[in-house]
Amino acid sequence: MSPLLQIKELITVFDTNRGRIKAVDGVSLSLQAGETLGIVGESGCGKTMLALSIMRLIPTNGSIVGGTIFFQGQDLLKLSSAEIRAKRGSEIAMVFQEPMTSLNPVFRVGEQIAEAIRLHQKLSAQDARALSIAQLREVGIPEPERRAQDYPHQLSGGMRQRVMIAMAMSCHPQLLLADEPTTALDVTIQAQILDLIVDLKKKNNMAVILITHDLGVVAQAAQRVAVMYAGKIVENSEVAEIFANPLHPYTKGLIDSIPAKCDDSGDGRQKYLQTIPGSVPSLYDLAAGCRFQQRCPYADGQCKEQEPALAEIAPDHFIACWKAPDNQKNKSAS
Amino acid sequence: MADILIDIQKLNKKYTLSSGILTANKRVVPAVNNVDLQIYRGETLGLVGESGCGKSTLARLITRLEKPSSGFICFKGENINSYDKVALKAYRRNVQLIFQDPYSSLNPRKSAFSIIKEPLIIHRTGDRDKRREAVLELMAKVGLTSEQANRYPHEFSGGQRQRIGIARALILKPELVIADEPVSALDVSIQAQILNLLKDLKQDFGLTYLFISHDLNVIRHMSDRIAVMYLGRIVELAENDDIYHHPLHPYTQLLLSAAPTCNPQKRKKPVTIKGEAKSESDQGCNFQNRCLDKLPVCEKQQPVLTEIENKRFCACHLGGLIKLQE
Numbered sequence: 001m002s003p004l005l006q007i008k009e010l011i012t013v014f015d016t017n018r019g020r021i022k023a024v025d026g027v028s029l030s031l032q033a034g035e036t037l038g039i040v041g042e043s044g045c046g047k048t049m050l051a052l053s054i055m056r057l058i059p060t061n062g063s064i065v066g067g068t069i070f071f072q073g074q075d076l077l078k079l080s081s082a083e084i085r086a087k088r089g090s091e092i093a094m095v096f097q098e099p100m101t102s103l104n105p106v107f108r109v110g111e112q113i114a115e116a117i118r119l120h121q122k123l124s125a126q127d128a129r130a131l132s133i134a135q136l137r138e139v140g141i142p143e144p145e146r147r148a149q150d151y152p153h154q155l156s157g158g159m160r161q162r163v164m165i166a167m168a169m170s171c172h173p174q175l176l177l178a179d180e181p182t183t184a185l186d187v188t189i190q191a192q193i194l195d196l197i198v199d200l201k202k203k204n205n206m207a208v209i210l211i212t213h214d215l216g217v218v219a220q221a222a223q224r225v226a227v228m229y230a231g232k233i234v235e236n237s238e239v240a241e242i243f244a245n246p247l248h249p250y251t252k253g254l255i256d257s258i259p260a261k262c263d264d265s266g267d268g269r270q271k272y273l274q275t276i277p278g279s280v281p282s283l284y285d286l287a288a289g290c291r292f293q294q295r296c297p298y299a300d301g302q303c304k305e306q307e308p309a310l311a312e313i314a315p316d317h318f319i320a321c322w323k324a325p326d327n328q329k330n331k332s333a334s
Numbered sequence: 335m336a337d338i339l340i341d342i343q344k345l346n347k348k349y350t351l352s353s354g355i356l357t358a359n360k361r362v363v364p365a366v367n368n369v370d371l372q373i374y375r376g377e378t379l380g381l382v383g384e385s386g387c388g389k390s391t392l393a394r395l396i397t398r399l400e401k402p403s404s405g406f407i408c409f410k411g412e413n414i415n416s417y418d419k420v421a422l423k424a425y426r427r428n429v430q431l432i433f434q435d436p437y438s439s440l441n442p443r444k445s446a447f448s449i450i451k452e453p454l455i456i457h458r459t460g461d462r463d464k465r466r467e468a469v470l471e472l473m474a475k476v477g478l479t480s481e482q483a484n485r486y487p488h489e490f491s492g493g494q495r496q497r498i499g500i501a502r503a504l505i506l507k508p509e510l511v512i513a514d515e516p517v518s519a520l521d522v523s524i525q526a527q528i529l530n531l532l533k534d535l536k537q538d539f540g541l542t543y544l545f546i547s548h549d550l551n552v553i554r555h556m557s558d559r560i561a562v563m564y565l566g567r568i569v570e571l572a573e574n575d576d577i578y579h580h581p582l583h584p585y586t587q588l589l590l591s592a593a594p595t596c597n598p599q600k601r602k603k604p605v606t607i608k609g610e611a612k613s614e615s616d617q618g619c620n621f622q623n624r625c626l627d628k629l630p631v632c633e634k635q636q637p638v639l640t641e642i643e644n645k646r647f648c649a650c651h652l653g654g655l656i657k658l659q660e
Contacts, residue, residue, distance in 0.1 A: 042521035186384035186548065191592035213521065216551075216594030220601060239598045257526035258596055259555030271533070273526035273555070279491045280521075 002073065003030040004207050005054070005175060010067035012046075012053045021283040023049040023062065025231035028310065031224075033174065036201060036208040038222030038239070040215060040254070042280055046231040047211045051177045054209075055094055056084050071175070090120040093168035097180035099160035103152040109163045110136070110148025113170055120171045135166040139196060158189035165196065172204055179211045194221050215258060219243060227251045230281055230291040233310060237317040248319045249296050250276070290322065298323040339510055339542055340373040340396060345405035347391055365391040366402070367566035370639060373510065378536065378543040380557030380574070382550060382589070388566040389546045393512045396544070397429055398422065427457055430503040434515035436495035440487040446473070447483040450501045457506060468505065475538070476501045476531060493524035500531065504539060512544045517552060529555060550593045554578055562586050565620040568639055571647040582648040584625050619651065627652055 012024035023046045031037050039047045052058045054069055056076060069076040071092065076084060096102040104112060113132035117123060123131065129148070136144035139162040152160055161181060168176060178197060182190035198221055201208050210222055218225055218239065225242045227235040227250065235248040246252040256274035278295045281287070290308055293299040302322050310320045347366040365388045373379050383389050394400040396407060398414055407414050409425060417425055433439035440449055447469055454465045470480050476497045487495055496516065503511055513532065517525040529552065536543060545556050553560060560577045562570040562585065570583040581587045618633040619625070625632065631651050639649040 042523065187550070188384065188588055188592045191594075194594075214594070215522070216596050219596045219598045220594040243596060243598050254522055255596065257523050259526070259529065259549075259551040272530050275526040275530060276523040277527075279493060279524060 004033040004035075004072060005031040006068075006070040007054070008068045008070075010050070010053060010064065010069060012049050012058060012062055012064050014059075014062040016061065018284055022231050023283070024053060026067070027228075027231075027233055028067075029226055029233060029236065031175070031207050031209065033207055034201070034205045035224065036198075036210060036222045038218035038225045039209060039211045039228060040213065040218055040225060041228035042213060044280060044283075045228040047228050048179055050228070051094065051179050051209060051211055054177060055088055055092060057088075057094075086120070089116055089168075089173075090171040091173055092175045092177065093171070093173040094177040094179065095161070095164050095168050095181045097183050099157060099164050099184070100152065102164060103160060105152055108149055108151055109155070113148075113163070113167045116167050117170050132166070132170065135170050136163070138169065139163075139166045139200075140192075141166070157185055158192065161185060161189075161193055162196070165193075165200070169200055169204070172206075174206060176201070176206055176208045177211070178208060180213070181210070182217060183212070183214070190217070197221065215243075215254060227254070230283060230286070232291065232320065233318075234292070234321070235317075235319045236310065241314075241317055245314075245317075247313060247317065247324045248292075248321050249298060249323070250292050253295075290320075292321075296323075337375040338372050339375045339410065340371075340544075341406075341408040341411075342369055342371040342396075343406045343408070345369040345371075345392075345395065345407060346403045347388075347395055347400060348403045364566045366395060368638075369405075369566075369568055371561060371568060371571070373542060373544060375509070375542055376540065377558045378545050378556055380553040380560040381544060381546045381563060382548065382553045382560060383563035384548060384589075386565075387563045389548075389563055390514055392563075393431065393514050393544065393546060396512060397426070397431055423457070427506050428508050429510045429512065430506065430508040432496075432499055432503045432511060432513040432516045435519050436492055436499055437487075437519075439499055440495055442487050445484050445486055446478065446490070446498050449487075449498055450505055453502060453506050459506070469501075472501045472505055475535070476504075477527075491524075492520050493527060496520060496528055497531070500528075500535070504535060504541075507539065508541070510542045510544065512546070514546045515548070516545075518547065518549060525552070532556070550589060562589070567620060567649060568647075569621070569649045571639065573645060576646055582642060582646065582653075583650050584627060584652075585621050588624070 007030070008028050010024055010027045011022060013020050013022050027050060029037070039050065041047045049058060053064055054076065058064070064077060103109065110129060110132050113135055114125070114128040117128045117131055133144045133148050136147055141147050141159060141162055155163065181197065182193050185193060194217065197208065200206065210218065212218060222239050225237065225239050226233045227248065229250050235242065235246070235251045242251065243255065246255055253274065253276035257276060259273060276295050281291060281294065287293070289305050290299065290303040293303045296303065308320045308322045310318045312318050313324050345366055346364065346368060349363045349365055351361045351363060369392065381389050381392065391400065395402055401415060414425055450469045450472065451465055454460060454468065460468060470483065473480065473483060478494065478497055490498065516532070517528050520528060535541065545553065547553050554574060557574050559571065559573055561568050562583065564585050570577065570581065570586045577586060578590065581590055618635060619637055622628050622632045629651055637649045637651045639647045642648050642653055
């Protein structure tokens with residue numbers, strides 16, 4: 001089966017007054033219909049720019065200078081702006097992190113959903129309104145007829161995010177890009193929203209790209225995980241495999257640095273957390289070789305000279321690291 | 335353990351909201367509602383709750399940035415609201431805050447050195463040389479080099495800025511440090527560095543922490559005892575392990591079941607979480623609209639925080655008889 005989305009060697013650059021930086025640097029990944037891919041990484045690693053590149057919505061000082069993004073066999077980067085506009089919101093939809101700033105404060109939420117519907121479907125205003133109320137009901141908003149009349153500021157954060165999801169789902173997209181959809185929300189509301197996304201995905205056989213910095217969210221909702229570091233994907237595998245057997249030292253460090261898990265039985269608390277020393281390198285002056293070398297306990301001469309490429313090191317488990325085979329050997333020896 | 339540093343009795347803080355310029359009806363929001371809480375010397379008390387539950391208001395009341403509507407806060411047996419100007423200054427020397435956002439809590443026009451030095455000047459401590467020595471020594475302790483002393487906040491990363499904020503809080507050698515979401519603005523890998531640092535400093539300086547966070551994993555890692563807050567009230571208070579292994583209050587159970595775990599094998603079945611943190615009636619328990627085990631009495635009477643077992647407090651009419659949902 002050919003994948004729904006196939007990205008090859010995507011490069012997105014930004015021209016700033018300090019020079020040109022590569023926010024997304026040679027990213028390749030693919031996504032099957034109905035699959036959920038989690039993209040994890042720290043702030044500034046390029047995960048949001050990757051999503052915006054797929055939508056072709058990158059800010060004006062940025063541009064996509066290389067690679068291809070095939071969606072249902074069509075290269076999105078070759079489409080005219082009218083053609084990509086027709087796809088945005090109908091076939092590919094996006095949910096943003098901050099539901100307050102992504103809704104228009106001066107329109108009722110029902111009208112905003114109806115507007116999205118009428119952009120892509122030939123419907124009368126009345127039908128669009130009925131459909132928008134149906135969408136609000138679908139995402140679990142009580143009394144949708146009344147809520148459709150509300151302005152964004154009258155809704156709570158969780159409700160607003162539901163409205164955003166209702167809007168994204170209104171044209172039954174095949175691909176949903178969710179950029180930190182639960183980061184601004186409380187834990188109990190986060191759990192509700194994640195459940196909702198998983199439910200809607202199953203119901204509509206929709207593929208989801210879930211962008212987050214929270215490994216817990218990925219563990220709960222994704223099937224595959226891609227870990228990004230400084231503009232590149234450093235590890236890509238199935239979710240169970242990544243958590244059970246992380247091979248890239250960065251992924252391993254990330255998982256180890258999470259404080260005591262809530263489901264630890266017994267007194268599983270260690271005194272100190274494992275940490276990754278240092279911080280993320282600046283994209284303005286990247287050294288030659290591997291981007292993780294300064295923080296990596298295994299780095300040696302080769303890592304300083306050559307940049308590792310993403311390679312399949314175990315079945316369906318891709319990593320970009322020179323030291324991974326040794327790393328694995330050490331593990332089995334100890 | 336008996337040495338009580340901060341003793342909070344029946345503390346209330348109400349804010350009045352007017353719903354519009356032309357409307358006369360005012361709504362009173364009880365941000366902190368009848369809170370009783372003790373902080374013992376040398377412990378880390380974790381305070382956890384969702385946004386808007388009153389965690390930060392409580393922190394502001396303890397530091398006396400706000401005055402309570404009623405109730406007392408006693409520091410070593412003295413009511414802090416009876417302090418005069420001199421006593422208040424001495425008190426603030428002993429109680430320091432670490433803020434959430436390392437970007438907005440540092441003055442961008444001051445170097446790291448002068449930010450950390452400022453409390454010494456305000457409290458007229460030491461002379462020029464002694465201050466310099468103290469600042470550089472503390473910078474080394476929190477993991478900053480002396481070359482970084484003359485840099486400005488924008489030249490530091492988020493984690494380093496938080497180290498500056500921590501040094502500023504510790505320079506006066508306080509007894510109590512209130513850390514209000516100190517790591518929630520940081521990336522995971524940096525978060526772990528700062529948590530380790532806070533643990534080290536606690537030991538080195540013999541500190542007492544009130545550690546506020548919404549992140550259950552962080553609270554679990556840092557705290558000795560944990561207080562769970564919901565809509566201005568403390569609903570459960572117990573030792574760390576007790577809370578995590580046998581939560582008694584239905585809200586604590588809800589919070590724990592909602593937190594994502596990092597184990598894809600143990601993916602949680604969708605728990606029934608209904609509603610939002612919002613009180614719909616003035617009468618009865620705050621949590622009644624979300625509670626799965628609501629009794630008739632819950633609609634009429636507000637449960638009070640009572641000791642159910644040794645050192646375990648819970649504010650629930652069911653008194654911890656509810657079984658954890660499997």
